[in-house]
Amino acid sequence: MxxxxxxxxxxxxxxxxxxxxxxxxxxxxxxxxxxxxxxxxxxxxxxxxxxxxxxxxxxxxxxxxxxxxxxxxxxxxxxxxxxxxxxxxxxxxxxxxxxxxxxxxxxxxxxxxxxxxxxxxxxxxxxxxxxxxxDSRVMKQVIVKALTKQIDKLHCALDDEQYDRHELRILVKRTRYLTEAFPQLSPLSTKAAKSLKAVQSALGSWHDHFQWCLKVKLEPDLKSLEHLWAEASTGELRQAEDEMQKLKMLLPKISGKKMAVPKVARKTGADSK
Known part of the structure; x- marks a missing residue:
């Protein structure tokens, strides 16, 4: 086919x-x-x-x-x-x-x-x-270029300790979904793909708890869970940071270029208080 x-x-x-x-x-x-x-x-x-x-x-x-x-x-x-x-x-x-x-x-x-x-x-x-x-060859070239660009962006974001973790979560999601859409053309190893999923999971859990803490201000019946969610958010962000270090070692160096990724001030649950 x-x-x-x-x-x-x-x-x-x-x-x-x-x-x-x-x-x-x-x-x-x-x-x-x-x-x-x-x-x-x-x-x-x-x-x-x-x-x-x-x-x-x-x-x-x-x-x-x-x-x-x-x-x-x-x-x-x-x-x-x-x-x-x-x-x-x-x-x-x-x-x-x-x-x-x-x-x-x-x-x-x-x-x-x-x-x-x-x-x-x-x-x-x-x-x-x-x-x-x-032209199937041209189609594949376009897809590989998109994959390469996305992974290069992720490299730069992971190298920047001040990169906004909310924006990084979105970047990780997009990279994972794109590589899963074209697995036969993805340069990621099995270990790298698993690591990418682990980072997304940790950042996703952190993001949920972070957002729920914000909802407490608008929905008083959530007040009793605020402390629990704040603690969970802190732990999940720490887990995400550990997973990101593993991912950095597993991501392939594709283009060798340093992408111009906009600097965004880092935000955490603690910063929002």
Whole structure:
């Protein structure tokens, strides 16, 4: 099978997964429907990343990004409710779960979701008509260049102790998702890929607890967990820093160039107080 066919098949497969997740969300059959919908959207966006400048990708890229933004608040609320149940606060969890049903309806009725399916239907023919799709070798070169650029950015961010950890979390996520989208072209070793996932996990947990501490100021029923979350945030950031040191040793030196990564003041839970 030609590379272009494999590539298009991958995105069409994600369209099917997206359709199933939407159906499950409509039927309210399980608690993972929104999560799975967001995973499908995330993978579509990752597959499109190397072609950001290609006009044939614009409609689908923007539609996927819009659905990502649309679904983020509801997913955050799901995670919060799960945390509250885990901490033995069923009433606080139930309050948030009751809000989720309304959020799900808003997502399902929002034009952005239909817009994404419409863009997915139109995309294959538009992309096949584009110049890069006519040459598998060129397609692979574009993807390898995107992977190289992303890993170089990550190298520079990891080398900068003052680099904002919130921004670093996003950079790690993008690098991981891009490498997972094109595993056959990724220069990462198995150990490096595992390390990248470990860094994302630690930074993700830190980010959740950091954000929850901020919510305490707006949602008084969370006050009893503030100290616990603050401690967890500190420990998870420390774990993330340890994992980042391991990742630095495992990332391949690809281009040998020093990317110009904007300096951003580092933020931590302690800094916000």
């Amino acid at each position: 030609a590379f272009i066919d494999t590539y298009v098949k991958e995105i069409l497969g994600l369209e099917v997964a997206l359709f199933h997740a939407r159906s499950r969300l409509e039927a309210e059959t399980d608690s993972e429907a929104l999560h799975d919908l967001r995973i499908a959207v995330r993978r579509i966006r990752s597959l499109l990343t190397p072609w950001r400048s290609l006009k044939e990708m614009t409609a689908l890229r923007e539609a996927a990004a819009e659905v990502g933004r649309l679904t983020t608040p509801a997913r955050d609320l799901e995670v919060m409710a799960s945390e509250l149940e885990l901490r033995g606060m069923p009433e606080a969890a139930a309050t948030r779960l009751s809000r989720l049903k309304t959020d799900y309806r808003k997502i399902l009725n929002d034009p952005a979701l239909d817009g994404l399916f419409a863009a997915l239907d139109q995309w294959p023919s538009a992309f096949r008509a584009s110049e890069p799709s006519n």
